[in-house]
């Protein structure tokens with residue numbers, strides 16, 4: 042009989058659960074449930090959605106191991122009883138932009154030099170609003186009464202995994218802060234963890250949380266790539282889990298030369314690399330992968346929701362939006378959408394808003410608006426590919442995944458905008474798959490993870506359309 046494992050993707054918009062055969066990777070069953078909207082969310086909604094998604098997947102009967110991939114960076118602040126102190130501040134909440142600048146300035150003062158340079162060379166990331174350190178600093182500066190109560194800080198995947206092993210407990214039950222655990226990939230998104238040494242950095246943590254807090258505040262212990270966090274109350278082995286982008290790379294079996302482009306709430310361009318990259322501009326974050334490798338990554342705040350906004354403006358379905366976009370010419374007759382609807386992280390413009398440029402009587406049509414939306418999404422990813430290339434990251438194969446990759450327009454126009462063929466794996470939940478593969482590794486052991494085949498990939502090719510990126514860059518730089 043097949044041995045089953047489960048993988049969870051607790052992402053920005055929803056929770057997805059896949060149940061797969063541990064040895065072959067074959068999909069057995071799956072389910073999902075929505076998260077609430079908003080950039081600050083109470084973690085209990087993740088737990089509720091997880092339970093609904095598990096039920097939608099037919100339950101965990103027969104499952105021997107489980108692991109969680111989660112949206113990165115979110116700040117879950119817990120008091121000494123393990124109660125959540127306030128709604129978690131998510132990665133796309135930009136109120137901490139000023140706090141990120143304060144961290145950089147303070148490290149600069151401490152080093153008597155350039156703070157961004159110091160962050161980049163010491164831990165491979167330069168704080169932006171998204172990172173946990175910036176959110177901790179925001180909490181300390183804006184809600185000191187909440188900060189004073191903080192006894193532990195967890196990331197979304199850490200907190201959900203803690204609930205799953207039963208240590209987080211139902212309300213009223215005992216909560217064991219020392220059972221909190223994370224992995225190197227997710228910890229690397231805090232901006233107070235060193236993914237080369239594998240340790241938290243006291244000084245960087247205290248720049249965020251305040252003097253003397255490193256001893257007082259529990260940070261989740263760092264698990265190895267196939268180390269178990271414990272078991273569920275029903276005895277299911279719990280793998281270490283990972284940040285969602287690291288889990289996706291692991292689920293795809295991405296290797297050196299592969300660039301993973303994920304079109305979810307965030308637009309992510311990432312690569313598996315044997316070395317940590319250090320980008321003083323902060324555009325590329327030197328995160329860690331779910332294995333012992335690194336995961337240089339560029340992330341935008343605006344991605345699949347650009348398509349959602351275009352649908353709303355035009356009052357059309359996803360399919361109609363794609364057909365409209367495909368019916369227009371490259372460059373949308375000169376119409377350029379700058380999609381900073383929620384501010385932006387890359388480029389770092391937390392207070393920016395979106396804009397539609399080049400509107401004339403003859404070009405302002407539904408087809409061109411749809412086209413401009415898809416082109417905006419792809420141009421911001423193309424900028425990310427360039428940023429990785431400039432740091433010497435090898436670009437051999439582009440893999441396009443995430444909810445927005447379901448759009449035929451995204452798939453068809455991507456190779457034209459990127460000027461390279463684009464591989465689109467079969468529609469699936471690659472973060473949850475990566476977590477499931479990790480659970481299988483924890484269950485089966487061995488020095489290498491089980492080799493699960495990547496089935497059903499399609500390669501898209503198209504003539505390059507450089508005008509699209511040229512006009513996008515010109516409009517972006519006008520802002």
Ligand SMILES: Nc1ncnc2c1ncn2[C@@H]1O[C@H](COP(=O)(O)OP(=O)(O)O)[C@@H](O)[C@H]1O
Nearest residue numbers: 052053054055305306345359443444445447448
């Ligand atoms: N058929 C489709 N065409 C275009 N976009 C789609 C389609 N189906 C879903 N999406 C997009 O997928 C997004 C959710 O993707 P997902 O990767 O699950 O996001 P997240 O990981 O951030 O929760 C939605 O915002 C929606 O825009």
Ligand SMILES: O=C(CO)[C@@H](O)[C@H](O)COP(=O)(O)O
Nearest residue numbers: 052053112113132305306307
């Ligand atoms: O902040 C980042 C990566 O640095 C985001 O990728 C989040 O991890 C959220 O991912 P999605 O839910 O949008 O897939």
